[in-house]
Amino acid sequence: MIANTKSKLILLILAFALCFGGQVSAQEKSKDNIDKAQAAQKAQQKVSGRVLRVDQSKNAYKVKVLQKTGRVVTVDVDKRSGRVTKQRSRDK
Helix, strand or coil, X not given: CHHHHHHHHHHHHHHHHHHHHHHHHHXXXXXXXXXXXXXXXXXXXXXXXXXXXXXXXXXXXXXXXXXXXXEXXXXXXXXXXXXXXXXXXXXX
C-alpha cells in the first residue's frame, strides 16, 4: 500500500515537472527572439522608408517598407539573430 502511494506521488511530481518545464523552455525561447518593433527597426536600417506592416512567420518577420519613390520593399528579418535575410521590391 505504501509503495503504491509512493509510486503515485513520484508520477505526480514527474507530471508537474514535465508540464512546467516545457513552459519555462517556451518562455526562454521567446526571450531570445527579437520583437516586431526591433524587426521594423532592422528593416529600416537596411531600407529607408516608412514601415507599412510587420507580419511574422515561424522563423522570421516580413516587414513591408514604403520608400519615398513609391516602391514597396519586403524585408525578411530572422527572429533569432535579427539579421536581414532577404529583401524584395515592387513598384506601387
